Amino acid sequence: MSDLYAQLVNSPVGSVVASKVGLPRPVRLDRHRPGDPLVDGAVLLGAATGGRLAGAIAKVLADADVKTSTTRERPLREAATAAGLDAALYNPESAGPERFKGLVFDASGIADSTDLVELQRFFYPVLGGLRRSGRVIVLGTPPAQAGSSRAATAQRALEGFTRSLGKEVGARGVTVQLVHVAAGAEDQLAATLRFLLSPRSAYVSGQVVEIGAGVAPIPQLDWQRPLAGRVALVTGASRGIGASIAATLARDGASVVGLDVPQAEQELAKVIGELGGETVALDITAAEAPRQIAERFAGGIDVVVHNAGVTRDRTLAKMPAKRWSELMEINLSSVERINDALLDGGLIGAGGRVVCVSSMSGIAGNAGQTNYAASKAGVIGMVRALAGELATRGATINAVAPGFIETKMTAAMPIATREVGRRLNSLSQGGLPVDVAETIAWFASPASTGVNGNVVRVCGQSLLGA
Numbered sequence: 268m269s270d271l272y273a274q275l276v277n278s279p280v281g282s283v284v285a286s287k288v289g290l291p292r293p294v295r296l297d298r299h300r301p302g303d304p305l306v307d308g309a310v311l312l313g314a315a316t317g318g319r320l321a322g323a324i325a326k327v328l329a330d331a332d333v334k335t336s337t338t339r340e341r342p343l344r345e346a347a348t349a350a351g352l353d354a355a356l357y358n359p360e361s362a363g364p365e366r367f368k369g370l371v372f373d374a375s376g377i378a379d380s381t382d383l384v385e386l387q388r389f390f391y392p393v394l395g396g397l398r399r400s401g402r403v404i405v406l407g408t409p410p411a412q413a414g415s416s417r418a419a420t421a422q423r424a425l426e427g428f429t430r431s432l433g434k435e436v437g438a439r440g441v442t443v444q445l446v447h448v449a450a451g452a453e454d455q456l457a458a459t460l461r462f463l464l465s466p467r468s469a470y471v472s473g474q475v476v477e478i479g480a481g482v483a484p485i486p487q488l489d490w491q492r493p494l495a496g497r498v499a500l501v502t503g504a505s506r507g508i509g510a511s512i513a514a515t516l517a518r519d520g521a522s523v524v525g526l527d528v529p530q531a532e533q534e535l536a537k538v539i540g541e542l543g544g545e546t547v548a549l550d551i552t553a554a555e556a557p558r559q560i561a562e563r564f565a566g567g568i569d570v571v572v573h574n575a576g577v578t579r580d581r582t583l584a585k586m587p588a589k590r591w592s593e594l595m596e597i598n599l600s601s602v603e604r605i606n607d608a609l610l611d612g613g614l615i616g617a618g619g620r621v622v623c624v625s626s627m628s629g630i631a632g633n634a635g636q637t638n639y640a641a642s643k644a645g646v647i648g649m650v651r652a653l654a655g656e657l658a659t660r661g662a663t664i665n666a667v668a669p670g671f672i673e674t675k676m677t678a679a680m681p682i683a684t685r686e687v688g689r690r691l692n693s694l695s696q697g698g699l700p701v702d703v704a705e706t707i708a709w710f711a712s713p714a715s716t717g718v719n720g721n722v723v724r725v726c727g728q729s730l731l732g733a
C-alpha cells in the first residue's frame with residue numbers, strides 16, 4: 268500500500284515545505300535484499316568494564332564478516348582478538364569521517380547505577396554520525412539474574428535508556444533494542460544479533476529480547492537458507508501478512524504449506540503455487556480441523572505459524588455474543604486446539620518452532636476491540652504458558668505483535684484513523700507485511716534455540732502501550 272504522505276514530504280518541493288512547517292519526514296527504511304551484506308557499513312563495539320558478552324558478540328561479528336571497530340579498553344580489544352575479530356581501533360579524539368551503521372554495547376558489566384554513565388560515554392561521541400537505518404543494540408543481563416539489588420537496579424535502568432534513545436533517533440530510521448542474555452546463553456547470540464543488526468529488523472524498535480540457554484543444540488546452517496529441509500505451515504496464507512510470511516520462509520529454504528479457508532482456495536493456490544509449496548483449504552475453526560492438520564503432518568512438522576486472524580470491531584455495549592465468539596474461535600481457541608493436537612501427537616519435536624501472531628492491541632488495548640484485544644492478549648498468555656513445555660521437547664514458541672502494517676485491512680480505515688496509526692511511532696510510518704515476516708523468520712530459524720517465550724512488537728516503536 269502506498270504512503271502518499273511520505274512520498275510527498277520526501278519530494279524536492281515537499282521536503283522544503285515539510286522542514287519549514289515542522290512536519291515529520293519519515294525516511295525510507297533499508298530492507299533486506301538477497302545477496303546484500305548483513306550490515307551495509309561498519310559497526311562500533313564497546314563494553315562497560317567487567318562485562319561478559321564482548322567475546323561472544325565479537326565472534327558473531329567475525330563469523331558474519333562485519334567490518335568492526337572497537338573502543339580502546341584493553342579487555343575488550345583482547346576479547347575481540349581472541350574471538351577472531353580483526354577490529355580497527357576507534358579513538359573519538361582522532362576519529363576521521365567514519366560514520367557507523369551499527370553501535371553495539373555490552374552493558375552486562377554495569378552493576379551499579381553510578382556505572383550507567385558508561386552508556387553516555389560510549390554513545391555520546393558517535394550518535395550524531397550514526398547512518399540512516401542504523402542499528403543500536405545494548406546487551407545486558409536479565410535483572411533477576413544480576414546477582415545483587417544494585418546490579419538488578421542498574422540492569423533494569425537499561426530499558427528506560429534504550430526505549431528513550433529509540434524515540435530520539437527513530438526519525439533517521441534508526442532502531443534501538445535491549446537484549447537480555449541469561450547466564451549460560453552467551454553462545455546463543457548469533458541468530459538474534461544477525462537479525463537485529465540487519466535491515467530485516469527494519470520496523471522493530473524499542474524492544475527487549477530475552478535470550479536463554481538453548482533448548483536444543485544449534486545445527487550447522489547456511490545463513491542464506493537457514494530453513495532448508497524444513498516444513499513450515501502458515502495459516503491465513505492466501506493474502507496480506509500470511510502471504511508475505513509464506514514467501515519469506517520459502518526464500519529461507521522452507522517447504523511451505525499454506526492454509527486458508529475453502530473460499531480463498533483459488534487465491535491460496537496462486538500465492539503458494541508461485542513458491543512451489545502445497546496448500547490446505549480448511550477453516551481452522553472446524554471441529555475436525557485439529558485432527559486433519561495432525562494427520563496432514565503425521566511425520567512431524569518443523570515450523571507452525573498461526574497467522575490467520577480477523578477483527579470484528581464494535582464497542583462492548585454493542586457487541587453480540589456471536590460476534591465475540593466467532594472472533595475468539597479464529598484468533599485464539601482454534602489455535603489452542605491445533606497446538607494441543609500437534610503436541611499430543613508428538614509432532615513438534617527437537618528444533619520445532621511455533622510462532623503466533625498477536626497484535627499491539629493485545630498489549631495496549633483499543634476502543635472497539637475488546638474481543639480482538641482479549642484474543643491477542645490471550646495469544647501472549649498462551650506463548651508464555653507453553654514455552655516451558657515446548658522447551659522440554661527442544662522446541663520454542665514465540666509471538667510477534669504487529670502495530671500498523673500497510674495491508675488491505677489498514678488501507679480500508681478512515682483516513683484520519685489511518686494517518687494517526689501510521690505516524691504515532693518512532694519511525695513515523697507504517698510497517699510492511701515483510702517486516703512481520705522477517706521477524707517470524709528469525710524466530711523460525713534453527714539457530715534461534717535460545718529465543719523462547721518472547722513477544723516482539725513489530726510496530727516501529729509505537730507510542731501506544733508499554
Ligand SMILES: NC(=O)c1ccc[n+]([C@@H]2O[C@H](COP(=O)([O-])OP(=O)(O)OC[C@H]3O[C@@H](n4cnc5c(N)ncnc54)[C@H](O)[C@@H]3O)[C@@H](O)[C@H]2O)c1
Nearest residue numbers: 503507508527528550551574575576624626669671672674
Ligand atoms: N494488518 C495489520 O496491521 C495487523 C496488525 C496487527 C496484527 N495483525 C494480525 O496479523 C494477522 C494477519 O493479518 P492481515 O492483516 O494479513 O489480515 P488478512 O485479513 O489480510 O488475512 C487473514 C487471513 O486469515 C484467513 N482466515 C481468516 N479466518 C480463517 C479461518 N477460520 N481459517 C483459516 N484461515 C482464516 C483469511 O482468509 C485471510 O487470508 C492476523 O492475525 C491479524 O490479527 C495484523
